Amino acid sequence: MSWVTGVGLTPFGRHEGRSSLDLMTMAAESALQDAGLARADVDGLVCGYATTMPHIMLSTLFAEHFGLQPRYAHAAQVGGATGFALIMLAHLIVSGGAADNVLVVAGENRLTGQSRDMTMQTLAQAGHARYEVPLGPTVPAYYGLVASRYMHEYGLTERDMAELAVLMRQHAASHPGAQLRDLIRVEDVLASAPIAPPLKLMDCCPISDGGAAFLISREPLSPHALRIIGCSQAHTHQHVTAAEDLAHFGAHAAMQRAMAQAGVKVGDIGYAAIYDSFTITLAILLEELGLCERGQSGAAAAAGHFSSDGELPLNTHGGLLSYGHCGVAGALAHLAEAHVQLTGRATGRQIKRQPVIAALHGDGGIMSSHISLIMERTR
Amino acid sequence: MTSSSMPQQTPLDWTDGHEGLLFEDCGVCGKRSYFRRGFCPRCGSKSVEVVASQCQGTVYAVTTVVRAPAPKWKALAPYTLTLIDLDEGPRVMTHASAGLAIGDRVYVGWQRVGERVIPRAEPLHSQDKEIL
Numbered sequence: 001m002s003w004v005t006g007v008g009l010t011p012f013g014r015h016e017g018r019s020s021l022d023l024m025t026m027a028a029e030s031a032l033q034d035a036g037l038a039r040a041d042v043d044g045l046v047c048g049y050a051t052t053m054p055h056i057m058l059s060t061l062f063a064e065h066f067g068l069q070p071r072y073a074h075a076a077q078v079g080g081a082t083g084f085a086l087i088m089l090a091h092l093i094v095s096g097g098a099a100d101n102v103l104v105v106a107g108e109n110r111l112t113g114q115s116r117d118m119t120m121q122t123l124a125q126a127g128h129a130r131y132e133v134p135l136g137p138t139v140p141a142y143y144g145l146v147a148s149r150y151m152h153e154y155g156l157t158e159r160d161m162a163e164l165a166v167l168m169r170q171h172a173a174s175h176p177g178a179q180l181r182d183l184i185r186v187e188d189v190l191a192s193a194p195i196a197p198p199l200k201l202m203d204c205c206p207i208s209d210g211g212a213a214f215l216i217s218r219e220p221l222s223p224h225a226l227r228i229i230g231c232s233q234a235h236t237h238q239h240v241t242a243a244e245d246l247a248h249f250g251a252h253a254a255m256q257r258a259m260a261q262a263g264v265k266v267g268d269i270g271y272a273a274i275y276d277s278f279t280i281t282l283a284i285l286l287e288e289l290g291l292c293e294r295g296q297s298g299a300a301a302a303a304g305h306f307s308s309d310g311e312l313p314l315n316t317h318g319g320l321l322s323y324g325h326c327g328v329a330g331a332l333a334h335l336a337e338a339h340v341q342l343t344g345r346a347t348g349r350q351i352k353r354q355p356v357i358a359a360l361h362g363d364g365g366i367m368s369s370h371i372s373l374i375m376e377r378t379r
Numbered sequence: 380m381t382s383s384s385m386p387q388q389t390p391l392d393w394t395d396g397h398e399g400l401l402f403e404d405c406g407v408c409g410k411r412s413y414f415r416r417g418f419c420p421r422c423g424s425k426s427v428e429v430v431a432s433q434c435q436g437t438v439y440a441v442t443t444v445v446r447a448p449a450p451k452w453k454a455l456a457p458y459t460l461t462l463i464d465l466d467e468g469p470r471v472m473t474h475a476s477a478g479l480a481i482g483d484r485v486y487v488g489w490q491r492v493g494e495r496v497i498p499r500a501e502p503l504h505s506q507d508k509e510i511l
Contacts, residue, residue, distance in 0.1 A: 120448040136452035144442030
């Protein structure tokens with residue numbers, strides 16, 4: 001058993017002059033404070049990667065910098081799914097007895113630490129070095145391919161996808177830490193610049209600086225500890241060319257296993273924290289996970305189903321699409337928001353029907369790596 | 380067809396600078412893989428034959444790279460990118476002429492980009508001969 005006992009999240013956007021280590025430090029300090037723990041209490045540390053600061057030992061680099069001497073530490077990476085993979089890893093470490101309080105920390109100055117072209121090129125290397133990258137693809141293009149097929153299979157439209165961008169912006173507008181807070185309309189999304197059709201600028205998440213950190217503990221040490229009751233993964237392919245089918249993905253199997261482990265059904269889920277690097281990512285995942293019917297995610301969003309006061313509040317901080325995306329910490333912002341919503345600490349944007357169970361899902365690569373988590377409020 | 384049983388001729392394709400698409404055909408389980416590994420990723424057999432594709436197929440997915448990743452590509456943008464299901468089975472990523480849609484029949488030809496030759500899908504009209 002394990003508990004998320006502390007949460008730290010920086011605003012996302014521009015953090016001029018701050019390095020990845022600075023952003024990790026900011027988030028880690030805030031998570032320790034939230035958990036009511038001191039550096040000496042941290043005996044485990046896991047982290048991901050920062051594209052602006054490649055390092056073969058990021059965890060111990062951070063441990064030395066921050067002032068930790070853990071008895072368990074290393075980094076792990078599965079692209080956009082890394083954040084939730086680290087939470088699952090911390091859960092396993094704590095449950096297995098290798099440490100009592102594991103710090104999960106991520107941060108990157110991806111916006112101000114390198115050029116936009118450099119970020120595009122670095123991320124496109126998720127493609128196959130021999131068979132894909134020599135064709136000049138981009139991550140939006142990989143997802144543009146996915147979108148074209150998925151729309152063809154299920155009748156999802158560009159307007160449906162735009163509804164999800166509008167919803168994420170609406171949610172971000174009530175979070176002071178969000179990078180993009182100006183309200184947008186469906187027409188604005190449809191009229192935004194083409195990037196990799198059917199994906200347009202507003203279908204894509206921004207590039208951000210930011211950090212996020214959590215304490216995962218064996219005991220519910222803080223008054224707002226949230227219990228991790230289900231974790232599972234599925235890894236079906238690496239490259240979009242090698243995916244067997246762009247209408248079905250590993251998300252379904254991962255979430256089914258996580259829910260079975262947690263002993264919950266879809267109807268028990270009161271809050272959804274779903275990876276949304278592009279509107280198509282969010283649409284597919286909502287539909288794959290069974291949170292709405294195939295092809296219906298846009299219609300459900302337009303009908304208010306995923307709004308703060310709806311049946312299933314979704315990414316109430318604005319998601320990657322509007323809170324921002326700084327790499328590993330990007331998806332972790334989804335967990336930070338789920339945590340404060342479930343524990344009644346979301347202040348002005350608190351969901352009125354305080355949820356008990358949250359389902360979280362992360363995707364890495366090109367719908368390649370899937371990680372599902374289930375969290376429960378126990379008091 | 381090029382066979383791996385002809386050791387004097389190492390098969391080459393566009394990734395080696397030659398016009399051609401190759402794939403591996405497993406002699407044990409029959410799986411056909413575009414990414415050549417020298418073994419079958421499904422059953423593990425090393426009896427895989429390297430086969431040259433006839434370069435005809437059907438569009439499985441399509442997008443256009445408008446926002447290109449680097450200066451070299453910006454000069455070419457916008458360019459169409461497709462996933463093509465070859466008639467022999469494997470799926471391949473290629474450039475393509477504009478205006479293709481999912482389900483369209485295509486043949487894969489070749490395009491020079493800088494030093495490289497890359498595959499480019501073109502519509503295969505019904506009046507064209509299907510087998511080259």
